[in-house]
Amino acid sequence: MQKSLKGFTVVELLIVIAVISILTTIAIVSYNGAQNTARNAQRLNDIKNVEDLLENYYTKNGTYPQTTTHPQSNWKSVDVRTDDNCNNGTSQADWIPGLSDPLPQSDQAGAGGVDGAKGCYLYASNGTQFVLSAWNMINSPQNSTLYRRQGFREFQTSSSTQFYTCNSNTAGGANGGYDSNQDYYKHSYTVTNINDCDETPPPGA
Numbered sequence: 001m002q003k004s005l006k007g008f009t010v011v012e013l014l015i016v017i018a019v020i021s022i023l024t025t026i027a028i029v030s031y032n033g034a035q036n037t038a039r040n041a042q043r044l045n046d047i048k049n050v051e052d053l054l055e056n057y058y059t060k061n062g063t064y065p066q067t068t069t070h071p072q073s074n075w076k077s078v079d080v081r082t083d084d085n086c087n088n089g090t091s092q093a094d095w096i097p098g099l100s101d102p103l104p105q106s107d108q109a110g111a112g113g114v115d116g117a118k119g120c121y122l123y124a125s126n127g128t129q130f131v132l133s134a135w136n137m138i139n140s141p142q143n144s145t146l147y148r149r150q151g152f153r154e155f156q157t158s159s160s161t162q163f164y165t166c167n168s169n170t171a172g173g174a175n176g177g178y179d180s181n182q183d184y185y186k187h188s189y190t191v192t193n194i195n196d197c198d199e200t201p202p203p204g205a
Contacts, residue, residue, distance in 0.1 A: 086120030113187035
């Protein structure tokens with residue numbers, strides 16, 4: 001007499017598959033979260049290191065590396081420099097003129113900021129005032145010590161020119177009601193010595 005072999009029922013197999021799927025999803029989310037955290041830490045470190053280079057330059061020369069002679073309100077287009085990997089703006093390796101140290105370049109393979117757009121390192125200065133930013137490079141809204149409501153314009157297309165903005169509604173996620181997921185300032189790490197910008201955040205920010 002043959003013994004009947006017991007196997008898994010269809011229901012049991014479906015349960016096992018569901019559990020494996022859930023565990024796989026959790027692992028992927030955790031991995032992506034760890035990657036984003038590492039990228040953000042690197043960008044924060046990059047900005048702080050470049051800020052040190054700028055201050056050393058100022059100590060030696062009495063001015064900051066200059067990209068424009070225009071007054072602050074006219075910092076537009078070529079007055080703003082973007083890093084070599086940037087799909088927007090000047091796209092050059094020496095995005096801060098006059099610095100001999102190699103400058104960080106954006107990682108276009110990493111997570112983007114607002115609407116998934118890939119951000120870049122941006123800089124503008126008239127020699128006295130400057131803005132330095134890992135612009136739209138942070139994947140989720142943040143309120144770190146490098147959160148400023150100063151920076152640059154939103155990335156609309158790859159051919160969009162860049163310019164400095166002070167607490168702009170469009171770049172700041174406040175068009176028709178505030179949305180932190182559309183706030184470029186909160187998706188960036190920014191350092192600036194401009195102190196005449198009203199950085200009062202919109203309601204909800």
